[in-house]
Amino acid sequence: MTLKQIKYFEAVCETRNISKAADSLFISRSVVSRALKELENEFGVELFNRTHLGLELTEDGKLLQNMFYEFSSVYASIQERIRQRNSNSESRLLTIGITQTCGRRLYPRLFIEFNKNYPEVQFNTIELSAYESHDQVTTGSIDFFFTPETFRTGSKFSMMGELPLYSSQTVFCTARGTRLAKHSTVTPREITKLPMAMLAARPPIEWPLNIVLRTSQHVLIKRAILSGLANAILPMDMIDDWDGVIGVPFEPPLTFTNRLIWNKAIPHSPAFNDFLEFMQNYNLTDL
Structure with a gap:
């Protein structure tokens, strides 16, 4: 699987036609067809069905489309974070998701306590549902989120890190x-x-x-x-x-149990590491 194959696959998903996808990418139809065939061989499934309305994703194709969407979002986030690191413009901004139920206890007192030690760090705090937060932390749109929901973070294959906070x-x-x-x-x-x-x-x-x-x-x-x-x-x-x-x-x-969740699979800023260390050592019974 290559980035080009993903790009060609996404173009076919959008146009529902191999020729139109090839035209939009300024490449030949055979290149797109070959890329799709290579993906089908790699995963051992058919990705599209032919209908009178054009190509239609199979159920396996839909699974692959969702996987590629998450992969592309994470890849773009990693590129941006590496760019920031190499340009010496490390961000001191943290974007954090809170839910309706856990935000009342944590916000703003927890962030005020953190800023006593790290006054240069700024917070962008967004109220989201637990599942919206999970999607955004997966793609790197937010750094952390607080939630009482349980996600499958314990698997060795999980991208998510988890810190239990309080019950x-x-x-x-x-x-x-x-x-x-x-x-x-x-x-x-x-x-x-x-x-x-x-x-x-x-x-x-x-x-x-x-x-x-x-x-x-x-x-x-x-x-x-x-x-x-x-x-x-x-x-x-x-x-x-x-x-x-x-x-x-x-x-x-x-x-x-309320938890702090983050994405382990992407690089993070020093501000992120400072906040995670603070949370690991902070006594939440003080809130």
């Missing part, structure tokens, strides 16, 4: 004075028919729920709970300072 639990959130607010624990059966507010992300549980509000705004969920219009299922550390809102643990408990 917490997801709780049932209701207004003080409600019947369930007095309980020491709740079960799924007790809440399935209650009106629920949810963050506009993947639900933290798979139970059937009566969702009456879905929003990305924490303040709307808090207001809905306090007004008695809805309840919620949220991380305990997210509602610690929500006066009037009670977090009731589930039985059995819904525990999770």
Whole structure:
């Protein structure tokens, strides 16, 4: 597999026609055809089916297309980072992804603590879903992301590095004075028919729920709970300072671990290494 083969394959995916792909690349049709055949022989699969609308990717071809997309993005990121290193323009900017649920505890206090030791490092912080963050750290668009989601980072073939940070639990959130607010624990059966507010992300549980509000705004969920219009299922550390809102643990408990995730397969800046070392030694119970 070569970069040229990938380039030719992507051109055929875009045009759905070998001749048009060859014209767009200013090469002969036979060169493109040979490159596709070499890829098919290397992977032992057919990449395209012929239809009346043109070439159509097979299921194996779609897998290869996704793999090449990630590879090309990572390759471009590596080129840029090497260019920065060789031009002595090492970046002191870190781009970090946070999720709706873990950002409240970490931002901005953690970054302020880091800047006490490294005042020259600047942060570009973006709120993303866990899966958007995973895609962007894969391509090198962001340096790190914080997430409670579990990814397959333990495999020796994984590109991802992982640092467990702290454990917490997801709780049932209701207004003080409600019947369930007095309980020491709740079960799924007790809440399935209650009106629920949810963050506009993947639900933290798979139970059937009566969702009456879905929003990305924490303040709307808090207001809905306090007004008695809805309840919620949220991380305990997210509602610690929500006066009037009670977090009731589930039985059995819904525990999770927040993690720091990064891409091990691409070169990183000194600022990246400084932040990773800081996180490895920082006591997050101080937050």
